[in-house]
Amino acid sequence: MATTVTSIEDQIKKLRKRGMDLDWKESKIKEILLDIGYYRLGFYWHPFEINSNHDFVEGTKFSTVIDLYYLDVDLRYLLIKYINRLELNFRTNLTYWVSMHYDDNAIWYTDTKIMAPEYLKDIKSHYNKNFKKKNIQISKHHIKYPKDIYAPCWKTFEYYTFGSIVKVFEHITDQSIRKEISLKYAIEKPEKLQNFLNTLVFVRNSCAHSGVIFDLHIDKGVSGVPGVKFNNNYSHSLDAGIKALLYLMENISSNRTNELEKKLVALFDKFAENDMIKEIIENKLGYSYP
Template sequence: MANLATSIEDQLLKLQQRGMILDMEENKIKEVLLDIGYYRLGFYWHPFEIDESHNFQENTRFSNVLSLYYLDVDLRYLLIKYINRLELNFRTNLIYWTSIKYTENSIWYADSTIVSEDYLKDIKSHYNTNFKTKNLQIKHHHVKYPEDKFAPCWKTFEYYTFGSIVKVYENLLDQDLRKHISLKYNVKKPHIFQNFLNTLVFVRNSCAHSGVIYDLHINEGVSQLPDVKFNNSNSHNLDAAIRILLYLMESISSNRKDNLKKSIEDLFNSFSENEVVKKIIEDKLGYIY
């Protein structure tokens, strides 16, 4: 039965049989199920399930499930906005400081004396014919300079993902250069800065692909700094990643950092009167009111 499609009417009946209180107008619930989907909403009623048969705990309300869904959506849009701002700033710093050090080599990212051999083994997998033809400025460069194997870093990196940019930083051989860049974000140790970047790439990708993030688990854990305290010392939840994002944003713009902090607090506080959702925010996401 699990592999059979069910009608909206059957979905409503199944939810009721499992103990969910349908505390909204039936037409509105049907509209939600047709808009968001029964399967996707399942990620948001999962915290209310009490057994493998997917029965719900007492007083589980459809309205709370929907509130949790909208919390997730709003938080996802908010985080990706500020992570994208960090990505832009980091890309600029990586290009500038590395290019200033190697002023005669605009394609230093393809030089085995500057980046690791392991990185260079993979570079052709993404800087290939498709990359050269689908990205306008890269295409123009190779038309104008057909003998060039690669375009300058300031052109190329505009078309790299955040994860790809972070990978370049990870594979820089000059540790003093890595530290010089990390210090721009008030992080003394490059390996800790690397951990922060990897964490935010993971969060960013989860947000960009409409992942469920209220209970996001960061397997590696977020490295700690003396100035950053995690609630309940938990470095694996989304709140830890948010605190690191706030810390790094401070080095870019204190106003942006303050705006992000206030936006997050306003979002969470909008659920402060809903004890059910509030508890999930505290237990799953790691935020403490």
């Protein structure tokens, strides 16, 4: 285990010794190593390593590593924008349709007759003094209505994360309500919508926390997307998650779906002539060029 701090100069020597073509001026390479970091960039030159000594495949260029890094950055920004669009739509649909079903119960998300016990056992620890204090509309509600233990769902859910909203959907016990919401996205089985949403929460969180996503592995895999074939029949790649996102978006806004598709194609086409990165896009990310 390496425990010694390595200077920028020594980092550059290591890369050169391992066979990387340092095809930029050393001053620029130093600037990038100080900006992004040697360890962080290691995730992006790892695909080009050929052995346990971390030697690089012949022809590996520093510029190629940086291209892969910025592909990852641009893809994160792109995906999180459209996942946020989905999040807003799903929150609205969940709040509206369940509330219409239980129109006399504004805090149905706390009701033992509506929500599964495993969800309810955690709600008090989530909806606590800190939650009420830091979220202004919730705070105002409890000042105005001091006897209320909880605020109505349409107020509360505005302060829930995407993952928390998806958890609410997961733990609604009446399957007919879950199916009603699923059908809004042209999905027959609630379990399939749940799978899509869980996948996109995972992708969204990876993007939001600057995770490396070009080789993202979706552990449980994506359930079959209606009318869509996964590349190489592999459902665990980021591309499979993107296909789930596109399917759900199509049932929200065809304009936004077309917009996302065009932006994805434009992003990947930037690297169509770069064999090293193209191979990663196809084999790691799972995208298939036309």
